[in-house]
Amino acid sequence: MNNTLRELGTNLARYKSMTVSLIVTMSVSLLLAALGLLIQAQADRTEQYFGDRLQLQVNMCRDTSKVPTCVGGAASDEQKQAVQEALADNPQVKDFEIRTSEDNYERAQELLGQSDTGRKQLSALVPEDFPESYFVTLHDPEKYDSVLSQVQGMDGVNNVDSLKELLGPLFEMLSKLRWAAIGTSALLVVAAILQVTNTIRMTAQARRKEITIMRYVGASSWHIQMPFMLESVIAALLSALLAGVGLALFMGFVVYGYLRETLGGITAWVRWQEAVGVMGWTTLLAVVLALVPTLVVTRRYLNV
Numbered sequence: 437m438n439n440t441l442r443e444l445g446t447n448l449a450r451y452k453s454m455t456v457s458l459i460v461t462m463s464v465s466l467l468l469a470a471l472g473l474l475i476q477a478q479a480d481r482t483e484q485y486f487g488d489r490l491q492l493q494v495n496m497c498r499d500t501s502k503v504p505t506c507v508g509g510a511a512s513d514e515q516k517q518a519v520q521e522a523l524a525d526n527p528q529v530k531d532f533e534i535r536t537s538e539d540n541y542e543r544a545q546e547l548l549g550q551s552d553t554g555r556k557q558l559s560a561l562v563p564e565d566f567p568e569s570y571f572v573t574l575h576d577p578e579k580y581d582s583v584l585s586q587v588q589g590m591d592g593v594n595n596v597d598s599l600k601e602l603l604g605p606l607f608e609m610l611s612k613l614r615w616a617a618i619g620t621s622a623l624l625v626v627a628a629i630l631q632v633t634n635t636i637r638m639t640a641q642a643r644r645k646e647i648t649i650m651r652y653v654g655a656s657s658w659h660i661q662m663p664f665m666l667e668s669v670i671a672a673l674l675s676a677l678l679a680g681v682g683l684a685l686f687m688g689f690v691v692y693g694y695l696r697e698t699l700g701g702i703t704a705w706v707r708w709q710e711a712v713g714v715m716g717w718t719t720l721l722a723v724v725l726a727l728v729p730t731l732v733v734t735r736r737y738l739n740v
Contacts, residue, residue, distance in 0.1 A: 455671060458631045462675035462722060465624035467682045470718045472617035474683065477710040479610045485543070485704040491580050492572040493597045494519065494532075494587055498565075501594045508591070515592025516568065522590065523572060528583050532572040540566035546704055550696040567594060606703065629729050632671075636664055636733040661734045665727065672726035676719040683718075687711045 496516060497506035523532050535543075541563040548554030574580055580598060588596040687708060695705050 455635070455667070458628070458635050458671050459675050459678070461624065461631045462628045462672065462725065463678040463682070465621055465628045465725075466675055466679035466718050466722055468617050468621035468624060469721060470679055470683045470714050471686065472614055472621055473714045473717060474686075474706060474711060475610055475614040475617060477714065478706045479607070479614065481706060481710070482606065482610065482703045485546070491574045491599055492583060493599055494523070494570040494572060495567045495594045495597070496569065497592050497594045498567050501567075503594055505589065505591055505593050511568065511592030511594075515590070519570065519587055519590055519593060522587055523570060523583070526583055526586060528574050528576070528579055530573045530575045532570045535569045535571060537563045537566045537568055540569060550705060552697070571599075625725065628725055632668060632726060632729040633733050636668070636730055661731075664730055664734050668726035668730040669723060672722040673719070676715075676722040679718055679722075680715045683711060683715060 496511035496519070497503075497509065499510045501509075520532075520534070523529050541561070544561070544566065545558060548558040572583065574583065584596055584598070587593055687706075691705055699705075
């Protein structure tokens with residue numbers, strides 16, 4: 437084991453430039469892959485917060501509502517029942533979710549609690565400040581006019597918002613960012629695989645005489661492959677560490693330092709929990725990217 441570690445240190449020092457080049461290439465690839473996974477997590481949190489691509493949000497009247505359909509103050513139980521029946525009977529409606537004032541207050545806590553300004557606003561609110569709402573999913577997102585015209589003028593309805601119009605640009609932006617990050621990462625992953633393959637191939641050729649002697653004295657294939665495997669794993673772990681640092685900086689400065697503070701009212705942004713999960717998957721990807729090409733190449737070039 438000591439000989440293996442000594443040999444490992446010698447090889448890392450001997451091929452320092454190739455090792456550094458490999459680590460840089462893999463770090464950039466892994467960071468972009470991590471950002472793609474983080475954007476996917478953000479899209480999932482946004483859809484979870486607002487519902488699965490919900491198209492309409494029907495807000496019932498509160499005591500402070502001023503629109504003509506709220507002349508009686510807060511919506512009565514009869515008015516709520518009438519709106520629910522209208523939604524249930526409309527053929528364009530796939531289903532709808534009822535969210536009480538308490539439900540909407542809890543969601544506001546999650547949303548506004550992301551920033552100091554939001555927390556100050558939240559301190560002045562109580563559940564009664566939020567209306568009861570119906571989140572409506574349609575069979576065809578493009579055909580919401582009939583539902584809109586049916587319920588927006590009913591007694592007890594304060595307003596109807598089209599979440600498709602509100603959230604459409606956000607989902608489109610997240611989708612484009614995700615595919616851009618994944619596409620660029622895929623190209624760099626290919627580059628990293630080629631870099632690993634080339635590094636191992638050049639190392640194996642440079643040590644071909646030494647490997648031949650080890651074969652003659654009866655060294656096993658696994659014993660000969662071990663230094664190459666360790667070199668690849670160390671490079672992969674260092675790359676994953678650098679990618680993790682980059683992702684942590686992105687979370688600290690972009691997500692927590694800007695998005696949550698200035699755009700906290702738009703959606704529920706990703707948290708450190710999601711970032712840690714992404715780092716775990718990125719580390720696993722790094723090890724796979726290092727080990728698989730190494731196993732393939734060493735079997736080919738060490739067969740002397």
